[in-house]
Amino acid sequence: MNSTAAGRDDRPRDTGVTVVGAGAITALGPTARDLWEGARRGRVGVRPVQGLPMDGLGTKVGGEVTDPVEPVRGLRGPSRFRERAVELALVAAGEAMAALPGGLVASERFGVVLGTCNAGLLSGRLSAAARGAEPDPLLATLVTPQALAESVGAAFRLRGPVLAVNTACASGANAIGLAADLLRAGRADAVLAGGSDAFSDVVFAGFNSLQSLSPEPAAPYCGERQGLSLGEGSGMVVLVRSEFARAHGLTGLADVAGYGLSADGFHSTAPQPEGKGAARAIASALLRAGVPAERIGYINGHGTGTPKNDPAESNAIALALGAEKAARTPVSSTKSVIGHLLGAAGAAEAIVTAYALAEQTAPPTAGYTTPAPDCPLDYVPGAARPLSTGAALSNNFAFGGANAALVLTRTEDRHRPPVPETDRVVITGVGLLSPAGGTAAEVWSAYADDRAPADWSGGVRVSRVDFDPEPYLTRRERRRMDRLGQLAVAATARAMTDAGFEPGSAGAAALGIVFGTGTGPMEAMERFTVPLLTEGPAAADPSVFPNTVYNQAAGQIAIHLGLRGPTSTLSVGHATGAATLAYAADLLAAGHSDALVCTVTDALTEQVARAYAAVGAASTRAPGAPADGRFTLAEGSVAVVLERRSAALARGARILGEVLGHGMASDASRARLWDARGRGMERAMRTALATAGLAAPEPGVVPAVDEVWLAAAGLAAADRAEAAAVRRLFGSGPVPELYAPKTVLGEPMGVGGALTLALALHRGRAGSRPVLLNSSSLGGSHVSLAVRAGAEDSRTPIHLPTGETR
Known part of the structure; x- marks a missing residue:
């Protein structure tokens, strides 16, 4: 947008x-x-x-x-x-x-x-x-x-x-x-x-x-x-x-x-x-x-x-x-x-x-x-x-x-492409699979109750999805699919149904799929690669190799659910969910499609957990020991249906919210992973507010947003940098409500931005509330989404903090 x-x-x-x-x-x-x-x-x-x-x-x-x-x-x-x-x-x-x-x-x-x-x-x-x-x-x-x-x-x-x-x-x-x-x-x-x-x-x-x-x-x-x-x-x-x-x-x-x-x-x-x-x-x-x-x-x-x-x-x-x-x-x-x-x-x-x-x-x-x-x-x-x-x-x-x-x-x-007929981008469906539950209400309840659905595995604190793929994929269909693909197909099917698109229908064929994953197909990578190290090329499994590419889950979604529209795959680390939603919204706003499903999925493997622990990110403390300033590692899948508003209204869709704008920035330093003062995150938030038409707040002015959903996940240095950025953004004025669900539910790698969107939409169903959703990669890339979280009544104008109405 x-x-x-x-x-x-x-x-x-x-x-x-x-x-x-x-x-x-x-x-x-x-x-x-x-x-x-x-x-x-x-x-x-x-x-x-x-x-x-x-x-x-x-x-x-x-x-x-x-x-x-x-x-x-x-x-x-x-x-x-x-x-x-x-x-x-x-x-x-x-x-x-x-x-x-x-x-x-x-x-x-x-x-x-x-x-x-x-x-x-x-x-x-x-x-x-x-x-x-x-x-x-x-x-x-x-x-x-x-x-x-x-x-x-x-x-x-x-x-x-x-x-x-x-x-x-x-x-x-x-x-x-x-x-x-x-x-x-x-x-x-x-x-x-x-x-x-x-x-x-x-x-x-x-x-x-x-x-x-x-x-x-x-x-x-x-x-x-x-x-x-x-x-x-x-x-x-x-x-x-x-x-x-x-x-x-x-x-x-x-x-x-x-x-x-x-x-x-x-x-x-x-x-x-x-x-x-x-x-x-x-x-x-x-x-x-x-x-x-x-x-x-x-x-x-x-x-x-x-x-x-x-x-x-x-x-x-x-x-x-x-x-x-x-x-x-x-x-x-x-x-x-x-x-x-x-x-x-x-x-x-x-x-x-x-x-x-x-x-x-x-x-x-x-x-x-x-x-x-x-x-x-x-x-x-x-x-x-x-x-x-x-x-x-x-x-x-x-x-x-x-x-x-x-x-x-x-x-x-000097050929100039035509200026596209832009449109607002709205949210019409959500589907999710999380260790804390299969609905946004269940996940919110776990967060509100400070309930962490986590266990210890190999000395690393992890949180996994309890998932039955049978309603979405037959045993035969699953035979050559990894867990990443299965989770992605199931969440997408749920989102499509929530939005009123029947998988496999003519309406589904017009949908595109923008897929995101933070760590990628590591299960397939391990299954394919490890045998090669000792046995050579003869051990290569042709049924596994196609799953080693990052976009394979997007292909499985298209094949099993009948999507034929534009498709792309992003992998932006822990900022993947927000970046994927932003790209999907831009594609829709510019008219590449009338509707897209944005699906973000990550699956945990032992190798992934060990890698996070090795670099000092995932929590490895023993149960009962003091907090170590690291996060619980989680997995999950969240799918969101986005549409051009005119198309959604034309088919009588229920509108759950709207993507108002977004900002992206990087700390880009060879000496460190992120800026300790949070300057990259601050730029991302200010850009999101500006592109949404929500003026950046000044001291003493009512904040332009009701809530900020933080990227914070329990990694102390990164969380402090984001907190500093938020303090500067709002200055001495009133600070909106701050939510940090990943500090309780765990860091679902690339899925975090999409998960916080699902939670914000759940919280905003009764009204129309502008919110900011922050995401950051561990390498210093930041994405902030400005979203109106709340069902739309098309007969009532939406009042923005700038004094404008839509």
């Missing part, structure tokens, strides 16, 4: 977003220019892999980065360990950032959106633990996607929104689209966006178990294709609003005109064969960009080289563009020269697409020799060819049926 929620529109009127810096490190070299020149010449960087043992695999080749990976800026973490995924991102980010004069953008207005599939997989840590060695506890701080994003943000001291996108192989494209959204909504003046993923024996073993790897360099779309080639690397871009670029004399490589997202809801690994889901993403991208299909003059295809993906994409292009237009539009695959970079693929391919527009050249599809009957388009065989176009498309499709498409335009053409 933005300030349109309060009857004003303070967004920048220039909808253009320009790429003013690009960086890449791939198998073709250590710069973005190396990537483009190699792609333009069809120079294949997929070669025998040197840095990993390849015994027992069906291939020996991959798109390996062989140049030194030596970022100028160091990463935050254990000094004796180098996390390659972070370092690849830092190299690419350094090149992209060099295009922007230092100090041109205030650090508080500079954001980061990083896409990744595997994040810091850290199989070395698991290997050490399996062999009885004691791993460095700080390794756990580099495992999650948000840890990578925060490492990049800290390296460059970027203190705007810091977010990690985890839509598997569509992550890089999704990250660039989200970054463009932040700029168009006025939430930042510049955003560093892209993706990064590194080789690991775990990933090779996984794709090998699916029989997806080609023994030779991949030949996408070719009749003799044998599968995909894995690659590693990073692609990063710096985005600014086009008017900002012009005002400061910045040279644009291309403009990000729009993007589209969709869910197949078909299969955990295979695409919908007819390409219907992918076609919806392409059509949405064209609509958001204001670019008719006829104007698209080049397509950088997903082009993996697998038997099922290439025909499905070809069908999707024909559906979205029309068969005649598709047949005469050149399509090529960057994966043919660098391999599949997984979460970084969309970013690297967007960079190639930008260069293709800037230099009016379509790069070839390397290795394409023989036409395939099921791939009937023009795949630019042989050599590059001239273009004459102002618009291009870049496609990326992922496990779980997550699809993303980007539309890029030439900067010099």
Whole structure:
């Protein structure tokens, strides 16, 4: 949301977003220019892999980065360990950032959106633990996607929104689209966006178990294709609003005109064969960009080289563009020269697409020799060819049926996407599963009674959900699902029913799903990885591997409940719930969909509990001992149905509340995890109030909000920082009611922000009360939501503290 929620529109009127810096490190070299020149010449960087043992695999080749990976800026973490995924991102980010004069953008207005599939997989840590060695506890701080994003943000001291996108192989494209959204909504003046993923024996073993790897360099779309080639690397871009670029004399490589997202809801690994889901993403991208299909003059295809993906994409292009237009539009695959970079693929391919527009050249599809009957388009065989176009498309499709498409335009053409018709975003349904109960009333009762549903496990105080999945999933359906997916499906089904959407119905098909998880699929990661450490690739279980990607639960929701709308997955540590709700609200406000389910889920494993204890976060005191200033570790799942208000009213939905605005900020320091004075949290709260039209309170003035739901969970240093921020925000004036449910119920990792929303809505059912909901990651990323908690009577105007009415 933005300030349109309060009857004003303070967004920048220039909808253009320009790429003013690009960086890449791939198998073709250590710069973005190396990537483009190699792609333009069809120079294949997929070669025998040197840095990993390849015994027992069906291939020996991959798109390996062989140049030194030596970022100028160091990463935050254990000094004796180098996390390659972070370092690849830092190299690419350094090149992209060099295009922007230092100090041109205030650090508080500079954001980061990083896409990744595997994040810091850290199989070395698991290997050490399996062999009885004691791993460095700080390794756990580099495992999650948000840890990578925060490492990049800290390296460059970027203190705007810091977010990690985890839509598997569509992550890089999704990250660039989200970054463009932040700029168009006025939430930042510049955003560093892209993706990064590194080789690991775990990933090779996984794709090998699916029989997806080609023994030779991949030949996408070719009749003799044998599968995909894995690659590693990073692609990063710096985005600014086009008017900002012009005002400061910045040279644009291309403009990000729009993007589209969709869910197949078909299969955990295979695409919908007819390409219907992918076609919806392409059509949405064209609509958001204001670019008719006829104007698209080049397509950088997903082009993996697998038997099922290439025909499905070809069908999707024909559906979205029309068969005649598709047949005469050149399509090529960057994966043919660098391999599949997984979460970084969309970013690297967007960079190639930008260069293709800037230099009016379509790069070839390397290795394409023989036409395939099921791939009937023009795949630019042989050599590059001239273009004459102002618009291009870049496609990326992922496990779980997550699809993303980007539309890029030439900067010099000054194309401007249409200004979206914004709408207020309301809440119409909630479903939850918590250790304290299955309804908000039960959870509130546990909090109000100071009842902690916790036990001791392995010396760590934990709180787990007592959950029967049978009403939502049959035994057969659960056979290949982990607990994360089961909890997510059940909570989503409850929320849909609460909102009046029948799972599997035509109404459900129009819904999108924005999924969030703080720690991710750790159960599946452990089940898949640990056997590999002793037995090698032969132990890889193809039924488990698809569950190791962070967005797999979103895919399961789409498959089992029939959702086909936009889909994305975020992992922002303990701030995930609030960040996911904020992103979903922005997607709705801008018209990407009429309704979305925002589901946030985390499941506890012994490994996760040990990791929290090792870094000194989770409570490990013995029962009866004094409090140790740490939190009880919990799990759970909360789903919230959000809708454009006009759509909700049109179907007669019950409105439980409204998302009024939000703010995001980062402490971004290499020396510490969070600012002891709480300055990042204060900025997030002030921004949330401002975007909601609720003026920040001044001393002696009645507070703009009735309640503040704190991020506090029992970690003393972090809780003190938030308390200091709240005191400064309200000054000497009256302070609203403060609630800290996680100090009693436990820290449910990424679920906290969504859980506090459910509780605030329960408390506010009888009236209309503006409240603030705070969330913070352990790495210093802060999100604050401004929400009206209370049922809406559409006949009565809502009175705001500013004196306005709606």
